[in-house]
Amino acid sequence: xxxxxxxxxxxxxxxxxxxxxxxxxxxxxxxxxxxxxxxxxxxxxxxxxxxxxxxxxxxxxxxxxxxxxxxxxxxxxxxxxxxxxxxxxxxxxxxxxxxxxxxxxxxxxxxxxxxxxxxxxxxxxxxxxxxxxxxxxxxxxxxxxxxxxxxxxxxxxxxxxxxxxxxxxxxxxxxxxxxxxxxxxxxxxxxxxxxxxxxxxxxxxxxxxxxxxxxxxxxxxxxxxxxxxxxxxxxxxxxxxxxxxxxxxxxxxxxxxxxxxxxxxxxxxxxxxxxxxxxxxxxxxxxxxxxxxxxxxxxxxxxxxxxxxxxxxxxxxxxxxxxxxxxxxxxxxxxxxxxxxxxxxxxxxxxxxxxxxxxxxxxxxxxxxxxxxxxxxxxxxxxxxxxxxxxxxxxxxxxxxxxxxxxxxxxxxxx
RNA sequence: GUGGGUGUAGCUCAGUUGGUUAGAGCACCAGAUUGUGGCUCUGGGGGCCGGGGGUUCGAAUCCCCUCACUCACCCCA
Numbered sequence: 264x265x266x267x268x269x270x271x272x273x274x275x276x277x278x279x280x281x282x283x284x285x286x287x288x289x290x291x292x293x294x295x296x297x298x299x300x301x302x303x304x305x306x307x308x309x310x311x312x313x314x315x316x317x318x319x320x321x322x323x324x325x326x327x328x329x330x331x332x333x334x335x336x337x338x339x340x341x342x343x344x345x346x347x348x349x350x351x352x353x354x355x356x357x358x359x360x361x362x363x364x365x366x367x368x369x370x371x372x373x374x375x376x377x378x379x380x381x382x383x384x385x386x387x388x389x390x391x392x393x394x395x396x397x398x399x400x401x402x403x404x405x406x407x408x409x410x411x412x413x414x415x416x417x418x419x420x421x422x423x424x425x426x427x428x429x430x431x432x433x434x435x436x437x438x439x440x441x442x443x444x445x446x447x448x449x450x451x452x453x454x455x456x457x458x459x460x461x462x463x464x465x466x467x468x469x470x471x472x473x474x475x476x477x478x479x480x481x482x483x484x485x486x487x488x489x490x491x492x493x494x495x496x497x498x499x500x501x502x503x504x505x506x507x508x509x510x511x512x513x514x515x516x517x518x519x520x521x522x523x524x525x526x527x528x529x530x531x532x533x534x535x536x537x538x539x540x541x542x543x544x545x546x547x548x549x550x551x552x553x554x555x556x557x558x559x560x561x562x563x564x565x566x567x568x569x570x571x572x573x574x575x576x577x578x579x580x581x582x583x584x585x586x587x588x589x590x591x592x593x594x595x596x597x598x599x600x601x602x603x604x605x606x607x608x609x610x611x612x613x614x615x616x617x618x619x620x621x622x623x624x625x626x627x628x629x630x631x632x633x634x635x636x637x638x639x640x641x642x643x644x645x646x647x648x649x650x651x652x653x654x655x656x657x658x659x660x661x662x663x664x665x666x667x668x669x670x671x672x673x674x675x676x677x678x
Numbered sequence: 679g680u681g682g683g684u685g686u687a688g689c690u691c692a693g694u695u696g697g698u699u700a701g702a703g704c705a706c707c708a709g710a711u712u713g714u715g716g717c718u719c720u721g722g723g724g725g726c727c728g729g730g731g732g733u734u735c736g737a738a739u740c741c742c743c744u745c746a747c748u749c750a751c752c753c754c755a
Contacts, residue, residue, distance in 0.1 A: 266746070269746080322754085374754085376679095377680095378747090379748070381755075382754075382755075387755090535750065539755070563755070564755075565754090565755030589714075619707095621712085626716090628714095628715065629715035636714080640713060643713095650713090657716095
């Protein structure tokens, strides 16, 4: 028997519908804020991610689905959404258009990881990118949109916020941090990190590292005046919106392109996979990808994890809807023909395709959650009528076949 | 990538110290009710006991390998 590839999932109709509702909520929210959809390919040239996401990141080092095509080009299934959107933004020279540019995306991402609860090799993300706005108001808009998404779905999330400074102040901080940690007791992994990406030591969970970090220099002490002012602006903006947040100086995030603001939405409901979404500012990325120097900020929200939390917004089921035709030989073909125009009127209509008994047809109607059954047997045809049954109350009444389409169209819950 | 747990019907799970034809509940199909769903009763279909190898007269049960799922670590969504 064939099995689904590791870390991927099938969405059977019920679950697919849950996912669709999450997507619809995302699309509606994004357009409310004025973001337009950007659809980019599911794979890109590997170099885009290697350079854009960053050589030293976990994603690039060990999680990419990379393969060669027949032209021996190296391609990679996208591990995240920002690089592709920025590539498209630059390639189509959209920076010549009105700024800021506001885009959202919704779709699958791919990371080669060992699967566990809330972690998949094919995962879905909803993301937004806001390009061309430098001030803290832009950061606040992005963070607020994510916050509103969780609120709308009834998901309880905690917002964690940090600023990792700009290139200049971060360099200074890195130097100070490396100087402090050198010679201290840190884990093997972090000894390597110390050279290549010292900030990553900050969110290491090894006890030795956390101990070594006590009394270490803090990024907040190294922020240059401009970065400090920006960060204050972000905090003030969030307060103005009544969005609560916690500060965490160890929030670094795994992608190289971030600067200044970083943030994450967390939950306690998911066990060890507690990150629901996150993002930050990435002022240097557009230039890195070959465009002009344009500031930007964005976020990505994990849809699988939200669905896993079974948010209240997904619980409200729809009531009974539509019509089921119940008929029997020798009237069946005639009855089906009579009823077909209902479908052309946009009415939800089903009927038995297996030649099942009368009783079984009602059972199917019930199970399909139909609101009405329309009974048209041989006797009814003779009398020129159909019998309409309300599946909620069980009440029945005759309908004249002549006006069938009109009569049924006026029923409630049929479209 | 490292470590732990679990694999028996579509689903949730029983299955004794290794012993005859592997069970239950739910779901599915049919009948009781030849024109009426939900409730009830009766019957039926469905299993390479994850896969391969070994021990044994005999393996769902014991041993080895493998695959999958799952949880944790790393990291993230």
